[in-house]
Amino acid sequence: MAKEEEEVPAILVLASPFGIDLKAQNPPKYRFLEAFSSNLPLLQFLQQQQTLPPSVRAIICNALKPVTADVIRSLPSLDLVVTASAGTDHIDLTECRRRRIQVVNIGGLFAADVADMAVALLIDVLFKISAGDRFARNWGLSKPLGFPFGSKLGGKRVGIIGLGRIGGEVAKRLEAFDCIIKYHSRNKNPSVSYTFYSNVVDLASNSDVLVLCCPLTEQTRHIINKEVMLALGKDGIIINVGRGALIDEKELVQCLVKGEIRGAGLDVFEDEPNVPKELFPLDNVVLSPHAAALTLDGFKDSCDYVTKSLDTFFSIKPQVSKTKLTCD
Ligand SMILES: O=CC(=O)O
DSSP states (O other), rough: OHHHHHOOOOEEEETTTTHHHHOOOSSSEEEEGGGGOOOOOOHHHHHHHHSGGGGGEEEEOOSSSSSSHHHHOTTTTEEEEEEESSTTBBOHHHHHHHTTTTEEEOOTHHHHHHHHHHHHHHHHHTTHHHHHHHHHGGGSSSSSOOOOOOOTTTTOOOEOOSSSHHHHHHHHHHHTTTOEEEEEEEEEEOOOSEESSSSSSHHHTOSEEEEOOOOOOOOTOOOOOHHHHHHHHOOOEEOSOOOOOOOOOOHHHHHHHHTSSOOESOOOOOBBBBBBGTTTTTTEEEEEEEEETOOHHHHHHHHHHEEEEEEHHHHOOOOHHHHHOOOO
């Protein structure tokens, strides 16, 4: 390999089309190994590449592209992982820490969009918009009063789990709809007047709706279990814009099928891209393919963010960058 080529950092791109602006540069600043264009499992893809993997310095990924310990181990020169997501649960952070690999996420860039999606899902479940759309397409063929009533949003008691940037945006929006906001998070937030519950079951017992906005960690995995769902009760609704594994999904399916809770709006699932098939016939459930942060207008922002993260990292000496760049 020519010396100049060696000095151009190699970047493994797991999700399309990050790095577009960078690719157009002349002379090129980076060499891109585009795994997203292959159907092979990532490790197999890497094994098939002859030269580049040993020199890969950075990975660009998003929440749907896991960066496992095996992937990290197959890249001996890896210094940086940039994820176009707020969550970092898809990255083996233990292995990154061990190797002193910098992890950079997108912070609150999409907090407002994710909050908008949470509110949209809630309104859809309450007013049965998606179900009504399906019904209206055959309306003329149905019997009178064949479509069940929806429910108001104003006055609902909404329990937000995780009052960080996304949760805060959800609270702001739903306050404007005259909802009563309560929350659970690791710590009470002294700067808000919403009622704080240190216990999720208590929050569920005192809410009509639970909105999940917290990151997935070992502490929050299955934070919504059967006990919480039963405490929420038959009129309760769950909205999840966090991560699928925040809910015990098997129990959620059972509760929805048996009518032990009233409905759910889900943008995320435990085993994406697999969505439990039992949910498909249910009109009290609105499904979305982890799309809260996927807007055409937002995409340019995430490309810019990824570009800036690479440029910042590679323009700083690696030793310095490892201490100065922060994972938000
Ligand atoms: O899932 C999306 C994100 O983590 O930003």
